[in-house]
Amino acid sequence: xxxxxxxxxxxxxxxxxxxxxxxxxxxxxxxxxxxxxxxxxxxxxxxxxxxxxxxxxxxxxxxxxxxxxxxxxxxxxxxxxxxxxxxxxxxxxxxxxxxxxxxxxxxxxxxxxxxxxxxxxxxxxxxxxxxxxxxxxxx
Numbered sequence: 001x002x003x004x005x006x007x008x009x010x011x012x013x014x015x016x017x018x019x020x021x022x023x024x025x026x027x028x029x030x031x032x033x034x035x036x037x038x039x040x041x042x043x044x045x046x047x048x049x050x051x052x053x054x055x056x057x058x059x060x061x062x063x064x065x066x067x068x069x070x071x072x073x074x075x076x077x078x079x080x081x082x083x084x085x086x087x088x089x090x091x092x093x094x095x096x097x098x099x100x101x102x103x104x105x106x107x108x109x110x111x112x113x114x115x116x117x118x119x120x121x122x123x124x125x126x127x128x129x130x131x132x133x134x135x136x137x138x139x
Contacts, residue, residue, distance in 0.1 A: 013021075
């Protein structure tokens with residue numbers, strides 16, 4: 001039989017001392033006590049009783065998540081054209097106007113008996129020049 005030396009409460013046992021205490025216990029075969037089935041059977045019964053409701057709850061949660069994902073996907077598909085049109089409309093409304101030169105004829109004003117036509121230059125409409133047009137009698 002192996003005897004161990006008792007240690008004072010302040011001393012920590014060394015690894016060798018702990019190993020000497022554990023080695024004899026490792027090889028022990030249990031011959032007394034209840035069979036393992038008596039300890040495991042209640043736990044097994046509890047697990048089997050709870051597994052059905054647990055599986056049902058998990059199935060409902062999975063079905064709910066799949067339904068929510070499908071609903072979100074459908075909503076995104078339906079809303080995408082509206083969001084795109086709103087975005088393009090806001091972008092179109094906030095864009096600066098494009099200055100395309102368009103020749104325009106203004107009403108010919110009469111100045112001292114002469115006709116005058118407004119001529120638009122192609123680079124822009126900012127530079128207007130009024131050139132008199134000669135009539136038949138003024139040549």
